[in-house]
Amino acid sequence: MSVKSKLKMKIHKRDGFRCHYCGKKFIYSELHVDHMYPRSKDRRDKIENLVTACIKCNTTKSDSTPEEFLLRSYRKHKELQEKRDKSRTQLQYDKLSIQIEYFRNIIENLSSEPE
Numbered sequence: 001m002s003v004k005s006k007l008k009m010k011i012h013k014r015d016g017f018r019c020h021y022c023g024k025k026f027i028y029s030e031l032h033v034d035h036m037y038p039r040s041k042d043r044r045d046k047i048e049n050l051v052t053a054c055i056k057c058n059t060t061k062s063d064s065t066p067e068e069f070l071l072r073s074y075r076k077h078k079e080l081q082e083k084r085d086k087s088r089t090q091l092q093y094d095k096l097s098i099q100i101e102y103f104r105n106i107i108e109n110l111s112s113e114p115e
């Protein structure tokens with residue numbers, strides 16, 4: 001095992017093979033070592049700055065700080081939630097419109113019936 005993969009294994013073991021960002025568990029080959037603060041020269045390669053990250057989180061995080069990454073994820077999550085709520089409201093509105101149309105037809109038929 002090379003020094004690099006020894007260090008990778010050490011970090012994944014320390015973190016219990018869990019991604020530091022999404023908290024999900026992965027197997028060794030699905031994990032990366034992430035530099036939490038990639039732009040900070042004085043702490044960049046310190047072991048406290050190295051964490052386990054899944055491929056998806058590591059790719060999305062890129063070279064942003066954990067704070068920037070979490071804020072971005074939070075905003076995206078909120079945006080998706082708003083979109084979902086909007087489409088749910090639209091769906092309820094559509095259902096209601098169909099019901100109204102249905103009752104309107106009944107009423108029209110009733111009133112047009114000869115006495």
Ligand SMILES: [Zn+2]
Pocket residue numbers: 019020021022023024053054055056057058
């Ligand atoms: Zn993750």
